[in-house]
Amino acid sequence: MKEFAIIEHYFKQKTLSRPDVTLGIGDDCALLNMPQHQLLALSIDTLVEGLHFPVTTSAYDIGYKSLAVNLSDLAAMGAEPAWFTLALTMPKADENWLQEFSQGLFQLAQEYNLQLIGGDTTRGPLTITIQIHGFIPEKHALRRSGAKAGDRIYVSGFLGDAGLGLQIALGKIKVKADDEAYLLQRLNRPNPRVKLGLLLRNFATSAIDISDGLLADLEHILIASEVGATIRTLLIPLSDELKRNTSADEALHLALTAGDDYELCFTVPSEKEEELLTALKKENITCYCIGEITQENVLVLQDYKNDLSVKLGFEQF
Amino acid sequence: MKEFAIIEHYFKQKTLSRPDVTLGIGDDCALLNMPQHQLLALSIDTLVEGLHFPVTTSAYDIGYKSLAVNLSDLAAMGAEPAWFTLALTMPKADENWLQEFSQGLFQLAQEYNLQLIGGDTTRGPLTITIQIHGFIPEKHALRRSGAKAGDRIYVSGFLGDAGLGLQIALGKIKVKADDEAYLLQRLNRPNPRVKLGLLLRNFATSAIDISDGLLADLEHILIASEVGATIRTLLIPLSDELKRNTSADEALHLALTAGDDYELCFTVPSEKEEELLTALKKENITCYCIGEITQENVLVLQDYKNDLSVKLGFEQF
Numbered sequence: 001m002k003e004f005a006i007i008e009h010y011f012k013q014k015t016l017s018r019p020d021v022t023l024g025i026g027d028d029c030a031l032l033n034m035p036q037h038q039l040l041a042l043s044i045d046t047l048v049e050g051l052h053f054p055v056t057t058s059a060y061d062i063g064y065k066s067l068a069v070n071l072s073d074l075a076a077m078g079a080e081p082a083w084f085t086l087a088l089t090m091p092k093a094d095e096n097w098l099q100e101f102s103q104g105l106f107q108l109a110q111e112y113n114l115q116l117i118g119g120d121t122t123r124g125p126l127t128i129t130i131q132i133h134g135f136i137p138e139k140h141a142l143r144r145s146g147a148k149a150g151d152r153i154y155v156s157g158f159l160g161d162a163g164l165g166l167q168i169a170l171g172k173i174k175v176k177a178d179d180e181a182y183l184l185q186r187l188n189r190p191n192p193r194v195k196l197g198l199l200l201r202n203f204a205t206s207a208i209d210i211s212d213g214l215l216a217d218l219e220h221i222l223i224a225s226e227v228g229a230t231i232r233t234l235l236i237p238l239s240d241e242l243k244r245n246t247s248a249d250e251a252l253h254l255a256l257t258a259g260d261d262y263e264l265c266f267t268v269p270s271e272k273e274e275e276l277l278t279a280l281k282k283e284n285i286t287c288y289c290i291g292e293i294t295q296e297n298v299l300v301l302q303d304y305k306n307d308l309s310v311k312l313g314f315e316q317f
Numbered sequence: 318m319k320e321f322a323i324i325e326h327y328f329k330q331k332t333l334s335r336p337d338v339t340l341g342i343g344d345d346c347a348l349l350n351m352p353q354h355q356l357l358a359l360s361i362d363t364l365v366e367g368l369h370f371p372v373t374t375s376a377y378d379i380g381y382k383s384l385a386v387n388l389s390d391l392a393a394m395g396a397e398p399a400w401f402t403l404a405l406t407m408p409k410a411d412e413n414w415l416q417e418f419s420q421g422l423f424q425l426a427q428e429y430n431l432q433l434i435g436g437d438t439t440r441g442p443l444t445i446t447i448q449i450h451g452f453i454p455e456k457h458a459l460r461r462s463g464a465k466a467g468d469r470i471y472v473s474g475f476l477g478d479a480g481l482g483l484q485i486a487l488g489k490i491k492v493k494a495d496d497e498a499y500l501l502q503r504l505n506r507p508n509p510r511v512k513l514g515l516l517l518r519n520f521a522t523s524a525i526d527i528s529d530g531l532l533a534d535l536e537h538i539l540i541a542s543e544v545g546a547t548i549r550t551l552l553i554p555l556s557d558e559l560k561r562n563t564s565a566d567e568a569l570h571l572a573l574t575a576g577d578d579y580e581l582c583f584t585v586p587s588e589k590e591e592e593l594l595t596a597l598k599k600e601n602i603t604c605y606c607i608g609e610i611t612q613e614n615v616l617v618l619q620d621y622k623n624d625l626s627v628k629l630g631f632e633q634f
Contacts, residue, residue: 079346
């Protein structure tokens, strides 16, 4: 296992050094100093080759995306990023692969002042597990359970791009070079909405990141909040790159179900909407209102061919 | 992925509920309340089937051991266990396997008042990653770097048992049924030395858990502390079960290099030794002095055929 010890040393050198890390990589445990009056927010996510990313994905993109999807969970909670751990299982210690993987990983880590504080490197099929840690004042946490009837439903950006990007990555469709570059970027380098999450602490009654598709993720909010929703499908933001390479039906289908976009979906009381829009404008962030929360436990999609009433999946367990 | 959602629900029901967990499984992040004036200690470990445990290992033992090796890291730091997360990758959702796995896992979790606060379940080759979290007052953390020349070196129990147990599990040797039961127990259900770790806060200058074998793990202490050591090999505690099923040479070899025993190795200043022994006796814990820390950067094994001087691996990176 000597080669794996070398790898760990290699990761250790690349990480930044935060003052709240009393002890980082290299002992039995990392030791961390929590700020007072804040909660620790944490999330763990695994990416398996061939399941969460195509086997053709570059090492750089795998490193980038592994951290991005975890940052997206912090964003959805409104938490401020702090530390992460990395459990990396790989078939062999390929120096080139590791060089690229760590570049992708640490580019994002540095952008968000995230320190790698520990990890484990083992031999096996390529699997990346990252646990991410952040801070949030207790009352400001954006849970899934706070949505109320009348709240406006927002999303933070174009949906469906990553779904079409995946079809391109798998060689199922061909599009023009510019569109391909954009759509693959959306698939492989999702932009975690951390800044938006922090801003939403003062406005949103609930939030989630869209990893499994708008319908599935919004449903989590509706179930946790015991409410329903009406979505106006014509309001769902779609990129030109998506629209010009698919039919209208297919574009909407991808936006609703494909996932992997890592935009935020959140709810805002109507009386706070104007203040939110002003704050968003000031920060140069665009969000899109796509519908509203309703009392009755159904999810209604309007403007989609005929009105379509989708039953909530309360029976999923 | 519906079957995997069911699994997560299944784990959620089995875990206990600690007052410091503001939000557990089921949102984008878990939210935790840290006690004041303590550091957060955390460690992440991955177990891969066929590498960290034989493919014949029972699901119960896999669950048990996955948590035990992580608890052992907290023990080696002197930390008090609190929460854990589980990233479980498995080829299919086999209800019987999950039932047994979770029983093994939660037996140990309950014993140590550990709450499962989050996780991720994905499809792929069987791989278990657990991150464990505990608390420790800053000045009491047992690092690897505090050993001083003259300190006594102790281990917390028999070494080499798990190494012989692995040979039995792999069908390489046969031993009597009673011995087999004991040695397999030592391999599959290591006893994390959490209570000892807490006690050592007041005594030890350094500590580590023996996962890779006494030589490799002691070497970590020596490198971090910039010291050497003399080990009297005749003092290394060996079980009767190990001794009667191997040659003396083989028993020592296993004790020094096989690992997987998860006993603690720690150093104590000679002036604190008597007080430690009294405290251990009171708690009914047996530990064994096996040598002492020296100034010169070499690790010397005494009483092993001829005196043997083993060079430290400072060049490992």
